[in-house]
Every structure is written in C-alpha cells, then in structure tokens.
Amino acid sequence: MENNKEVLRIFELQSNFENLNSLKNSSANERITKIKSILEYILNPAKHKLIAEALYKDLHKSNEEVITTEMTPVILTIKEVCKKLKQWMKDEHVPSPVTMLGMSSYIKYESKGNILIIGPWNYPFQLVIYPLVYAIAAGNTAIIKPSEFSSNTANVISIMIKELFDENEVAVVEGGVPEATALLALPFNHIHFTGSPKVGKIIMAAAAKNLSAVTLELGGKSPVIIDGSTNINSTAEKICWGKTLNSGQTCIAPDFAIVHKKVLNGFIEGFKNACEKFYNPDNKGIEQSKDYGRIINDANFDRVQELLDDAKEKGAKVEFGGQVNKQDQFIQPTLLSNVNMEMKVMQDEIFGPVLPVVTYENKEDVIKLLNSFPSPLALYIMSNNKNNTKYFLNNTVAGGTCINELMLTSVNPHLPFGGVNNSGLGKTGGKHSFMDFSNQRGIVKRNWGTLKPIYPPFNSKIFKYFKKIVSI
Incomplete structure (x- = not known):
C-alpha cells in the first residue's frame, strides 16, 4: 500500500499541468542540456565503474562488453539527438490541396506528456536510458521502472537519475510486480516497454484501460x-x-x-x-x-x-x-x-x-x-x-x-527499429523515436480567401465548379 501511495505521489507530481506545460514549451537548448548531463555522467570514470560493476554482478558482463553494448549505443544516441533535435522540433510544413486554396498546413511536434518506461533485464542500462533520452528530447516527463531481475543496475540507475534530475521531470520506481502493477493502473500518455511478447500483452491490456499509447519492443524467434x-x-x-x-x-x-x-x-x-x-x-x-x-x-x-x-x-x-x-x-x-x-x-x-x-x-x-x-x-x-x-x-x-551481418538492425538511427505484431508495435531510432514520444498536431491556417461560397443556401454553380476541380 505504501508503495502504491509513493507511485501515485510521483505520478501526480509529474502530471501537474504547469509542470507538463513548462516541459512542453521548453527550448531545444534546455532539453539538450539535460540530455548532455547523462552523457557527462556516464563518461565520468568513477560513474562508469559503478555502472560496469553493477552489470557484472547482474549478468557477468565484462567491461569491454559493457562499453560495446551498454555505453556506446547510449553515447551515440545522445550525440545524434543533440545534433538533430533543433531540426526535429521545427514545424513541418506540408502541401495543401487545391480545395484548401488560400490556406497553409503544417505539423507541430509537441510532447505527449507523462511517459512510463518499463525496462528489461538483458541490457538493463542501455534499454532504459535510450528511450529516456528521446522522452526528454520530446519534452516529456518520465517514470522509469527498471527490471527487478537486474537489481544492481536498477539501483545504479536510480542513483544516477536522482543526481541528474528533479523528481517532477524524471524519477525511478524500483521494485517488482506490485510496483509495475500500480504504475500500469495509471493513465500515462505513453508506455514504452521492452520485454517478452507474453508480458507485452499484459502491458497492452493495461494500457487499453486508459487508452494510453504504447511502444512494445518485444522479440520472438529470429x-x-x-x-x-x-x-x-x-x-x-x-x-x-x-x-x-x-x-x-x-x-x-x-x-x-x-x-x-x-x-x-x-x-x-x-x-x-x-x-x-x-x-x-x-x-x-x-x-x-x-x-x-x-x-x-x-x-x-x-x-x-x-x-x-x-x-x-x-x-x-x-x-x-x-x-x-x-x-x-x-x-x-x-x-x-x-x-x-x-x-x-x-x-x-x-x-x-x-x-x-x-x-x-x-x-x-x-x-x-x-x-x-x-x-x-x-x-x-x-x-x-x-x-x-x-x-x-x-x-x-x-x-x-x-x-551477411548480425545484430545491427537497431544500430542505424536513420532506420526504423521495431517488430511486427507479436514481435513488437511501434518503431524507434533517431527521429522515429522522437516522433513516437511526440504528438504530431496537424495545423491548418487561413491566410486569405473564404469558404463562404459553400455556406447555405447552396449555389448549384459553385458545386458544379467543385465537381470539375475534383473530377467527380
């Protein structure tokens, strides 16, 4: 019960309108500064040692494997995001059809709001921090639920997040099934889960109760x-x-x-x-x-x-x-x-x-x-x-x-990464991840002209003209 209260407290703190709105309207530079703090942390030799020791305790990973499979993907992701974020955040202007003469159209990328990241135990550092970077890049809050199976790494992540972020922006909830169940009962705007298809179905069923958007990075028999x-x-x-x-x-x-x-x-x-x-x-x-x-x-x-x-x-x-x-x-x-x-x-x-x-x-x-x-x-x-x-x-x-190569389908940030139905829902990587954590709001603006000719009472001549335009 106490754990449920703590989970609810953090969720309500992050879900406060002023808090979400402030992050939503934060600049690219503000978001980049936060993301770079993660980079500085993991490049610190003492911090790197703590992370590597935790991964060794959990999975017997050598330091070389930690560098290759846990650290390097995060570092490259951060550099890619910091390089591209300003461009990604710009309004994207799109063409308007002839029936919208005098109007302009564009897509505005805005934060979804509060994000739940449920991490796996197999790459317990990389596969939590990777989506976190994109969640921050898109201007969201995030609650991280690392796997209890890799408890040493989960604890190190919790320490890192507390050092780098205020709780109203990013927080970690450690624990097992009770904590995960309490989190899944809450109306998050988006849930990002990495794990098995079996658990993915549980996540999706829970998300459906609140109509929360989901990204499911699953697996299967490759x-x-x-x-x-x-x-x-x-x-x-x-x-x-x-x-x-x-x-x-x-x-x-x-x-x-x-x-x-x-x-x-x-x-x-x-x-x-x-x-x-x-x-x-x-x-x-x-x-x-x-x-x-x-x-x-x-x-x-x-x-x-x-x-x-x-x-x-x-x-x-x-x-x-x-x-x-x-x-x-x-x-x-x-x-x-x-x-x-x-x-x-x-x-x-x-x-x-x-x-x-x-x-x-x-x-x-x-x-x-x-x-x-x-x-x-x-x-x-x-x-x-x-x-x-x-x-x-x-x-x-x-x-x-x-x-003619293996294990590289998730590496190129210009390619979408994700499964198909049983192996996953949603695509991540580079701008795909930014879009995944963003609401793509379509905006139409009247610059000149009017729609009055199609207001009632209807003029048959006008509709003959419209039929000609659209070749009905």
Whole structure:
C-alpha cells in the first residue's frame, strides 16, 4: 500500500499541468542540456565503474562488453539527438490541396506528456536510458521502472537519475510486480516497454484501460538463413558471436539457424571453432572466460535448461556444448542438430546460448517453415546469391533484416527499429523515436480567401465548379 501511495505521489507530481506545460514549451537548448548531463555522467570514470560493476554482478558482463553494448549505443544516441533535435522540433510544413486554396498546413511536434518506461533485464542500462533520452528530447516527463531481475543496475540507475534530475521531470520506481502493477493502473500518455511478447500483452491490456499509447519492443524467434553461397567459416563465426553475446539474452539474437544441407557439416565445424576461439583460447574452459556472460537468474536458467533437455529427449543431437552449472548460472554455447517442430526449443523463444539447426534443400521449404512462425523482430540472410536474397526478402515479413551481418538492425538511427505484431508495435531510432514520444498536431491556417461560397443556401454553380476541380 505504501508503495502504491509513493507511485501515485510521483505520478501526480509529474502530471501537474504547469509542470507538463513548462516541459512542453521548453527550448531545444534546455532539453539538450539535460540530455548532455547523462552523457557527462556516464563518461565520468568513477560513474562508469559503478555502472560496469553493477552489470557484472547482474549478468557477468565484462567491461569491454559493457562499453560495446551498454555505453556506446547510449553515447551515440545522445550525440545524434543533440545534433538533430533543433531540426526535429521545427514545424513541418506540408502541401495543401487545391480545395484548401488560400490556406497553409503544417505539423507541430509537441510532447505527449507523462511517459512510463518499463525496462528489461538483458541490457538493463542501455534499454532504459535510450528511450529516456528521446522522452526528454520530446519534452516529456518520465517514470522509469527498471527490471527487478537486474537489481544492481536498477539501483545504479536510480542513483544516477536522482543526481541528474528533479523528481517532477524524471524519477525511478524500483521494485517488482506490485510496483509495475500500480504504475500500469495509471493513465500515462505513453508506455514504452521492452520485454517478452507474453508480458507485452499484459502491458497492452493495461494500457487499453486508459487508452494510453504504447511502444512494445518485444522479440520472438529470429531466424538466420544460410544458403551456402558465403564463406561458411566466416558465416559460422558471425552467428556464434551473435548467439553468444550476453549469453544469448538478446532480443535480436539469432534464435535458430536454417542451413542448406550441403554446408551443414561445415557450419557445425565453423561454429565449434568460433566458440573455442572466442571463449577458450587458452584451453581453460569456456566457463573460465572473462568474456562470457551468465544467465540472469535461476528461473531463466531452469527455463533454458528445460528447452535443452526436452530437445535431447526428443532426439536432438548436441553437436557442441551442452554443459551447464546452475550454481554459476552458466550454460555453455550449445549447437543442436536433428531438431524438429515438436521440440519446445523450436516453439518458444530461447533467449539463451542454445542454437537449434534445421536443414533445407529447396528455398520454398524455408518460406513454408518461416511462415509457420509469427513475424520475427529480426531476420538474418547469409547469402551472396542475389536471387536467393531477393526471394527471401520478398516472401517473408520481419521487423528488420540484416544481410551477411548480425545484430545491427537497431544500430542505424536513420532506420526504423521495431517488430511486427507479436514481435513488437511501434518503431524507434533517431527521429522515429522522437516522433513516437511526440504528438504530431496537424495545423491548418487561413491566410486569405473564404469558404463562404459553400455556406447555405447552396449555389448549384459553385458545386458544379467543385465537381470539375475534383473530377467527380
């Protein structure tokens, strides 16, 4: 009950009209100053160390991985926003049809108001601060609800926000399901959620009660197609990296591989070699690698292990890996062959370092298989064959696609990033995120002329003229 009161207090503080109106009418320079304070904070060596230590405690992330996957995306986002914000905030003039002669039209980008950001545990710093930057850029208030599973990072974020912002502008609510439930009962203007499709449905149902706008960054089973026309060792290495980054706990990680039968053996060998090269160069074992992450908690460890055990019981062959250590929340990178659709590993999003491999001979079979799944957040095509690439693109639907590379569908701020239905709703990145957190108000202005000719009583001659103009 006390937590609910605290949540309501912060919401009401931020939702005060004078407060929202002040932020709505703040200048680009004022917003940029606030955003730059985040940049200065994370570039401070002492602050960086605190964030990196928290991420290591939560996910066993090395400092190098923290820099690559948590800090750098935020830094680049801040620089992009600071560079482009003044342009984004300008009124956007648009043409007016001939029936609006004497009038001008434009779009005014204004803040939506109060934003709720519900963060995930897999990239618990980046995927909270990234939407926060855009929420501030659009002139909104924000309440952040970081994941309780990555509690160390959540606490560091809370400390950072308290240092940088007044509570009436940005605040953090730590806690679990009770706090999230209390927040979701409130009439936010927009809810930004990153997580699983299962929880995304809960978020959307709660938002519907208040008709709150939503952005849902979800996931699903993102496939990678390997048609055998690329260097198989290089392809296997890329896939190994994408699958094992953050121990497979990435929404755009390749969930399963569809490999042309003729290169299956080469792919298996290349994947094995890449895992050893990345995480066992000194032959001390992958578990000893400082660069290999851990599963977030026991519940997710048990979930991934259950998928693995179910696959083995139903006939899957472990081509590499398979070792686990629950006490250390360690699951070795694991490659499975001889899999079928009856296995849970081919039904559920894996979100762990287990890669099932299915084979094909005809490209039509690839499309048939992919169309049996909901549209993924990412689709990867590893091919130097232009006809195959075009065929796979034209006969599939996905949030984003990478050709001959992995894990980059969210990187370019000039491209929209997001899923399709089960894998997400809404698009983010660059101006797409600014627009997502903005109300695009259409404005029409009379400069000269009048509509009096179409006022009653009607003159038939005027309407004959109108019919001629619009060719009715």
